[in-house]
Amino acid sequence: MNRALTLLSASLLLASATHVNAQSGDPRAGESLHKDANCLSCHAANPYSTAKTPSFERLIAAVNFCNVNLNTGWFEDEVLDVATYLNEKYYKYVIE
Numbered sequence: 001m002n003r004a005l006t007l008l009s010a011s012l013l014l015a016s017a018t019h020v021n022a023q024s025g026d027p028r029a030g031e032s033l034h035k036d037a038n039c040l041s042c043h044a045a046n047p048y049s050t051a052k053t054p055s056f057e058r059l060i061a062a063v064n065f066c067n068v069n070l071n072t073g074w075f076e077d078e079v080l081d082v083a084t085y086l087n088e089k090y091y092k093y094v095i096e
């Protein structure tokens with residue numbers, strides 16, 4: 001029980017620490033992750049569009065949605081790298 005709580009708070013800490021400096025990720029790392037995960041097997045026919053995902057925050061959430069549902073296994077920083085890459089290539093939101 002105690003151990004589980006410690007693990008939980010450790011991961012919460014990690015999550016918030018990542019969030020603080022997580023304004024944008026590494027687009028080149030994101031590009032190769034995106035390629036390796038074969039995301040275009042669906043998204044070539046169903047193109048990424050700003051109409052469905054109207055902000056960078058929403059883009060991170062959408063990348064994570066597919067990451068979780070497809071069991072891609074990306075960590076939070078990798079999701080951010082991929083979102084940064086997709087933003088650079090398709091969405092072009094200004095990231096502060």
Ligand code: HEC
Nearest residue numbers: 037038039042046047048049052053062063066067072082
């Ligand atoms: C099995 C098909 C499939 C695969 C593979 C897939 N997606 Fe998706 N994705 C979807 C569906 C369905 C949606 C829901 C919204 C839609 O219709 O576009 C979606 C939505 C999204 C969106 C938001 C849509 C938009 O137009 O802004 C993003 C971003 C996204 N996926 C990223 C990814 C990434 C990154 C991968 C690779 C890990 C991936 N997807 C792999 C089916 C897929």
